[in-house]
Amino acid sequence: MSSSTTTPLSRQPLTGVFATVPDPRHRRGRRHRLGTVLALAAVGVLAGCRTLLAVWEHARDLTPGQLRDLGLGQGRPLPSESTIRRTLQALDPDDLDARIASWMFTRTGTTGGRRVIAVDGKTMRGAKTNNSSSGDGDGGWAPHLISALDQETGAVFAQQRVRDKSSEIPALKDLLAPHDLYRRGGHR
Template sequence: MPALPSSLISSVSCAPALTVAETAGGLPEALAGLPDPRARRGVRHRLTVVVAAAVCAVVAGYRSYAAIGEWVADVPATTALALGMTPDRRPSEAMIRRLLQAVDPQLLTAAIGVWLAGRATTCTAGRAIAVDGKTLRGSRTTDTPARHVMTACDQATGVTLASINVDGEVPQIAWRPDLRG
């Protein structure tokens, strides 16, 4: 069996056609613990609504902030209601971008990881974990080198198990036999 890519899209979209309520089931609850980085004054859309909509857009294949904003603007009214948005008042692309850039990425990753882990099916075969390193595009400035991250993913489910920053060198990976499936 080929390894699944470790993306949010493949982790959620492998099931047959589901409604938004079924696909995003439990996501608002998983995101409820995220602290909202915005000031209380002038908040029109709850953090959980905006982030859940962005996650659904990514699952649907929309990857840029502009594409996520288009997905939110074009989604049918029933889907908007299922996500907690008022159909005639939806978050703009600029607001989605600013909010997603302001949210703590470690906490967001952990919250989505908890949600994905709850959706993961049990694997009957041995557990395979894929480890990969990437250089984050756009992270290099004139003063700082590009950021490198290393991620470990469960190949059966595509769920990201851990992600750490590395300094260009690959850290040692210790084999732990107690993690065998």
């Protein structure tokens, strides 16, 4: 029996988590593994890409070794921008978010033997919903998010959309519920 304090999930690379995501696409006509498409999208976003076209352009600039590390075999063509877009649109966003959040949570640390988590809510600048019934005439309202950040690592391991600033505190319990906040050190 291993004496390691890490969990199997914490030793797994993010690409391993992507490999467990259920593929919503029809088997027939699939040219690229779902994990590869997700890895290319994640790397693009981490590199600062703001559009799916930019994600594809970033993937096009990766070296053969980097592409191989992300699951794209030698000589295999890159997924197109439209393939990346259609694949991401077909996913269950809540399921993907929960899988990535669980993986991120395995990378949280402790400070003085205690886990320190910062929770904050912010309204997304420059973003609007498609809700035109808001009555303000501008096509919708800016989404409000509440996030939980591990102070030791700076990793955001949970994030949830809430109605507005006044609904942050009631949403906190649901935001943190999937995570075992007391697993290290037994502190409450």
